[in-house]
Amino acid sequence: MKKLLPLLILLTLTFPSFAQYEYLAVTGALAGVNALKGHPQKPDEYVTQATYQGRTFPQKRSPLYKLPSKGRDQISALEQLLASRYVALQADAASPILSTEQEAAFTAAFSQLTTTRPNWSVAAYTDELAFYRTEENRRSYARAKLASEQAYQRQQRERTRRDSVERLALRRAALIDSTRRAVLAQVRAVADSVAQVQADAVAAAATPEATTASRAYTAVAPHAPVAHKPAVKKVVVKVKRSTGPTVYYCASGNTVKYHASSGCRGLARCGASIEPISLREAQASMEPCKWCY
Structure with missing residues (x-):
C-alpha cells in the first residue's frame, strides 16, 4: 500500500x-483492511453503571444480536459469568461471591476472549470483576471476624461454666468440712460431759459421807420379794399284789372304767389315786377303757 x-x-x-x-x-x-483486522469497539459501548450499597461500578451487557460472529460465544460466556456474580452479590450481604473455581473460570474466559477477539473492549469487564473481588475481600474479613467473635464467646461460656463448676465444688467441700467440724465438736462436748460426770461420781464416792450413806441404804433397803412356784400335786400309785392280770382304775368312788396301764390317757384327769386291781375283779363291776381295749 x-x-x-x-x-x-x-x-x-x-x-x-x-x-x-x-x-x-x-x-x-x-475498508478492506478494516474488514480484515476487525473494527475496534468503543470502550463505553453497551456499558451501564450499577449500584450496590452506595458504590457504583460499570457493567457491560452486549445484546446478542449486536455481537460479531467471531468471538460471540466467548463474549457471551464472560458476560454470563459476570451476571451470575452480580446475582450472588445482591442475594446475600455475607455469602461468598468469588470462589477459587470461579476465579479460574474468569481467567480462562478472559484468555479465550482476548485470543479470539483481541480488539473487543474488556475494560468494563475488568472493572466489574475488580469490584466483585473487593467486595469478596470485605466479606471474607467480616466472616473471619464473626467467626473469631463466636469462638471467643464460646470460650467465655466454657470458662464461665468451668468457673461455676469449680465454685460449686468449693462450696460443697466447705459445707462438708463445716459439717464435719460441727459433728466433731458435738462428739467432743458429749465426751467431755461424760468424763465430767464420771469424775464427779468418783469424787463423790471418795468422801466419808457418801460411804456411810451407802452402807445405811444397804442396811435398810428392803429385800426383793421371792417368787414362789405353785406346788405340784403328786399322784401316788399304790401297787398291790394280786393274782392274774392286773389293771388300773381311778379310786374316786364313782369310776366305771378300768385300764390296762396306769399311764392310759383315760386316767389323765383322775383327781384321786390310781389303784391296781385284778382283771377278774374289774370285770365284775367296771367296763374296759376304749383307749386301752
Missing part, C-alpha cells in the same frame, strides 16, 4: 480526472 501511494499521487497530478477514481480506490482499500 505504501508503494502504491506515490504512484497514485503522480497519476493524480498528471491526470486530474483520475482523482475521483483514486478516492474510490483508497476508500475501498481502507
Whole structure:
C-alpha cells in the first residue's frame, strides 16, 4: 500500500480526472483492511453503571444480536459469568461471591476472549470483576471476624461454666468440712460431759459421807420379794399284789372304767389315786377303757 501511494499521487497530478477514481480506490482499500483486522469497539459501548450499597461500578451487557460472529460465544460466556456474580452479590450481604473455581473460570474466559477477539473492549469487564473481588475481600474479613467473635464467646461460656463448676465444688467441700467440724465438736462436748460426770461420781464416792450413806441404804433397803412356784400335786400309785392280770382304775368312788396301764390317757384327769386291781375283779363291776381295749 505504501508503494502504491506515490504512484497514485503522480497519476493524480498528471491526470486530474483520475482523482475521483483514486478516492474510490483508497476508500475501498481502507475498508478492506478494516474488514480484515476487525473494527475496534468503543470502550463505553453497551456499558451501564450499577449500584450496590452506595458504590457504583460499570457493567457491560452486549445484546446478542449486536455481537460479531467471531468471538460471540466467548463474549457471551464472560458476560454470563459476570451476571451470575452480580446475582450472588445482591442475594446475600455475607455469602461468598468469588470462589477459587470461579476465579479460574474468569481467567480462562478472559484468555479465550482476548485470543479470539483481541480488539473487543474488556475494560468494563475488568472493572466489574475488580469490584466483585473487593467486595469478596470485605466479606471474607467480616466472616473471619464473626467467626473469631463466636469462638471467643464460646470460650467465655466454657470458662464461665468451668468457673461455676469449680465454685460449686468449693462450696460443697466447705459445707462438708463445716459439717464435719460441727459433728466433731458435738462428739467432743458429749465426751467431755461424760468424763465430767464420771469424775464427779468418783469424787463423790471418795468422801466419808457418801460411804456411810451407802452402807445405811444397804442396811435398810428392803429385800426383793421371792417368787414362789405353785406346788405340784403328786399322784401316788399304790401297787398291790394280786393274782392274774392286773389293771388300773381311778379310786374316786364313782369310776366305771378300768385300764390296762396306769399311764392310759383315760386316767389323765383322775383327781384321786390310781389303784391296781385284778382283771377278774374289774370285770365284775367296771367296763374296759376304749383307749386301752
